Amino acid sequence: MMKLPGILFLFFCGHLLVAQSTQSAEVKPHNGRPTLFVNGKAQTPAFYALTHAYGGRWSWEEVPARNLNNFCQIGFRLFQVDLWLEDIWYKNADSLDIRKAQRQIRGVLDQCPEAGVVLRIHVNAPFWWNKAHPEECTQYADTAVDTTLLAGPPYHNEEHDIHAALRASLASTRWRQESGQKLVELCRKLSKTPEGNALIGMHVAGGIYGEWHYWGFIEHDPDTGPAMTTYFRNWLKTKYKTVSALRKAWQSASADFDNATVPNVAERLKTQDGFFKDPVQDQRTIDYFTAQQQVVADDAIYFCRLAKENWPRPLVTGIFYGYLHMTFNRQTVGGHLFIQQVLDSPYIDYLSAPQTYWPDSRKAGGSGNSRGIIESTLLHGKLWFDEIDNGYLFKNDFENIRYTSRYDTTYANIMKRCALLPLMRGIGFWFYDFGPQKGFGWWDDPKYLAAMKAEKELFEKRLTVPYHSEADVLYVWSQDVFYYLKSAPLPITVNVLDHSIEQAMRSGAVGDHVYDFDLDRVNLKPYKAVVFMNVYKLTDAQRTFILNKVAKDGRTLVWNYLTGYTNGERLDLSFVKSLTGLNLERIDGSQVPGVSFLKPAYNYKFSGPVEPLVVVNDKTAEPLAELQTSKQVISARKKMSGFTSVFCGLPLNGTEGFRAIFRQAGCHIYNERNDFTYANSGLLLLHTKDGGPRTIRLKSGKSVTLSLERGSTLLLDVQTGDLVLK
Structure with a gap:
């Protein structure tokens, strides 16, 4: 009994010593993915x-x-x-x-x-x-x-x-x-x-x-204060070097590094072409947002x-x-x-x-x-x-x-x-x-x-276990595009970034997601479909890379709205035409558009007018969807040399539509029932709201029949369909 305090003392001291031992950490590659290491040991993050x-x-x-x-x-x-x-x-x-x-x-x-x-x-x-x-x-x-x-x-x-x-x-x-x-x-x-x-x-x-x-x-619209104004002026000096270059870019005879101001609300919201800012006329606002970012x-x-x-x-x-x-x-x-x-x-x-x-x-x-x-x-x-x-x-x-x-x-x-x-x-x-x-x-x-x-x-x-993507769909995204869009809620932005992608991710096909500036880093070989989700701005070099390196090997490329509509120097529909290979025609976009997808048949509508609005006027293309009122073709598919082009004049909505396009592209569909289904590195995740009977088709050719409880989440072996974690 007399030894108990000493034992307790050693016990607590032992914990104290462990707590006081120095730790270090780093992130470094391990089994094909960045991994957190603590004191040299890989950690589950x-x-x-x-x-x-x-x-x-x-x-x-x-x-x-x-x-x-x-x-x-x-x-x-x-x-x-x-x-x-x-x-x-x-x-x-x-x-x-x-x-x-x-x-x-x-x-x-x-x-x-x-x-x-x-x-x-x-x-x-x-x-x-x-x-x-x-x-x-x-x-x-x-x-x-x-x-x-x-x-x-x-x-x-x-x-x-x-x-x-x-x-x-x-x-x-x-x-x-x-x-x-x-x-x-x-x-x-x-x-x-x-x-x-x-x-x-x-x-x-x-x-x-x-x-x-x-x-x-x-x-609100920050930042017009002295600190930001000073920063903006110095930023402009770094970018333009000379007053004459600044005046040319801003199309202003009076612009100067010493009198440049932060744009007001009206200037920030002004657009020249529907949702789009014109790099020729709106460069001052584009410059400010770039400096603030x-x-x-x-x-x-x-x-x-x-x-x-x-x-x-x-x-x-x-x-x-x-x-x-x-x-x-x-x-x-x-x-x-x-x-x-x-x-x-x-x-x-x-x-x-x-x-x-x-x-x-x-x-x-x-x-x-x-x-x-x-x-x-x-x-x-x-x-x-x-x-x-x-x-x-x-x-x-x-x-x-x-x-x-x-x-x-x-x-x-x-x-x-x-x-x-x-x-x-x-x-x-x-x-x-x-x-x-x-x-x-x-x-x-x-x-x-x-x-x-x-x-x-x-x-x-x-x-x-080495990291290995199971995806055969690649979603491509842009952040730079926002410099050229009106800085306000638009019918296309929340739709594409949140609503539409959620529907696509429940199509039963598995996708990876990258930025447009990383396309040249990606091993494109596994991807049967590449979807340009919100990439309305592409440089000339990016457009050339896509046409030469991405649009090949039998892939399906999905142009979701006006892919590449600006190159950062001007707005031009010919940029979109050169990518898609389709004849496109601009129409009046003042009315709220509704879309009828043809096969499978379903409808969807946007929250407001979409401008610019472009339809497909190309008899060599297969219609996929049309405007509800005018019956003009709004989405179409066209077989090109080396790839298939799918143009959506309005952002694609509907899990069924994504699934149909992905299936036609040859992508693997694990699940037909609009559950969230994802696979990576040998595992298959299935998350359902409604539950009920499911047939999961694996790439191995095996089909797995399940009876799912409402709101359940299962983890399966992607090759065998065996339950890994219930």
Whole structure:
């Protein structure tokens, strides 16, 4: 009995020693995919993360601590916690007080001594700093800054980020320098502490909700303030070099580097050709949006570089960036258009985003799609992490959210889909738990935890399995196109980016997704169909590459609306004609168009007029769809030399239409029933809303007959159809 205290002492000291052993991390290639390594060992990229919201964010408090321990007990060793510079950078203080940073990490280690911790550090200026430096803050083209919008204790730190709030301009040199100095100070101080030894990464957060969206962008038009104006003028000097070049580009006899201003709302919304901005007449606005996009990307890269260079051991750095889906039709104002530059940065190891909020994608039967373009991210050697933050149940629709701690079978299967899909795609996720702010963890239930344990254990075993895409459809996407589109909700944007792609992903065919700038990196051989989803802008070189390298080997190329309508220098329908090989004719687009797909027969309609509107006037082409009122051919297929051309004068809608086109192209259809079906690296994921009998046709030639429960998720062997995980 006298030895018991000593045993306990050694036990706790042992945990303390483990917790204080230094950890390092990196992302490097492994079995054909970017992989997270901690202390030289490959990891299943699955994290548990506490919320940033008050009531649930501090790791040492009772409910968060319980949930950290829950996930430690089921085998999770990777964790993420939030910290704001606001928490440790006090007004009139000469240096940071990092005790909260230490305590935040220590709270994780108290529950899981072997944890590797990623610190989500919000580098936004503290609210006292914004008040002290209003000249460095964002101003809005459509409204005045509202200084009555309070944030910080007792309000959430991100309170009113989406409104016209007082926030340091993302173009402010002073903010960037001073916050950068504080990030360096944090790295140097924290790295010398026992808690710092457990740090494996920094998730650098900034802008709205930490997601590098520009302040107020959903409803307002930033940034007309002095900081952005100065940045814009310097940006123009770098681009144009001479005043004469600037005046020629802007078609202005008075433009000057010293008097250039940020465009107002009317200028931003002006278009010359329906939805499209004309590069000849609208270059000033295009330049501004490009400059605004660049400064945000440069900020994120800058802070990640500081973190890497000032941490004494290798650590991973990541950001929220690369959103394409569910970006509120305001991509130019607050989106992530500098994605190519970010993907090429050596200072960023991973990108991330919450899984799409599109209702049909999130709820039962949906794909749970990532908001970014995953296969392009992998091509650049970066990891992607999905943030799984849907710890709520869908009852009737997306808005009717009921928080609950009661186990629900349908919800459990949604969560299973949310976790399995990213791991199958060669990326990772973190469960982002808002539950503790409600008094309980969203997943604080033995059944949820048991399922999560089984999923993680399965993919730990599969770390040795080489990554191999099973896709024979390639979806091609563009971010640059938004510079040339009206920066407002359009009938084609949300339709293509969210609604239409969700329907395509339930066609039973499996697809990969890349950006247009990565087409020359892709091994095109496996793809029987290439769908240009929103690629209305192509350079002359890109167009030539597509015609010479993609439009061959018997592939079907689907031109979804006006592919390549601009080359960045002018708008020209002849660009589209040269790609499609069809005779196209422009018609009046003032009426709301409806489409009748012919075989299979179904109808769909858009939310408003679409302009420009183009129909097919080509008797050598096979009609696929027509306008409901005029019966003019709106979509058609034409056999060309070496490839088949499918032109859709309006974006294609309808799972049945996608399936018919993919089948004709020779793509493999696993499932005819509009469930979400996905295959990768030897596994087949099946997620259904309605359940019932299913026949799954495998590429091996085998057919598997299943009786699915309502709202179920199954994981099968893609070759045999054997059940891998129920």
